[in-house]
Amino acid sequence: MLQYQRRINPLYCVTMCVTISIGGARVELYTVDEAAGILRLNSYTIRRLLREGRLPGIKVGAGQQWRVRKDDLDEYIARRVVPQRHKLQASEE
Numbered sequence: 594m595l596q597y598q599r600r601i602n603p604l605y606c607v608t609m610c611v612t613i614s615i616g617g618a619r620v621e622l623y624t625v626d627e628a629a630g631i632l633r634l635n636s637y638t639i640r641r642l643l644r645e646g647r648l649p650g651i652k653v654g655a656g657q658q659w660r661v662r663k664d665d666l667d668e669y670i671a672r673r674v675v676p677q678r679h680k681l682q683a684s685e686e
Contacts, residue, residue: 621663622651628661632670 612621625643629636640659642648649665652658 622653622660623663623666625659625661628666631666 612619623631625636625639628648629639632639639648639661643650643659643661648661648669650659650661653660
């Protein structure tokens with residue numbers, strides 16, 4: 594079952610998220626452009642990250658277009674964010 598949901602992320606970027614059910618589990622998917630808007634990166638950068646395997650994604654449809662799971666995007670963001678406390682300690686040394 595496909596379901597479209599309108600979401601507003603913390604960066605105030607409105608995205609259209611596709612929600613699908615796989616084996617009873619709901620999976621939210623973003624397009625490359627939506628992921629680029631959330632991360633504030635160019636869509637070419639997102640495609641490169643996907644090709645290199647640094648950002649997990651899946652290819653769907655006849656045109657093999659990339660999709661990124663919301664959970665994978667959240668995990669990527671968490672890996673990239675350095676807490677401010679660590680930045681302060683590093684600068685004091």
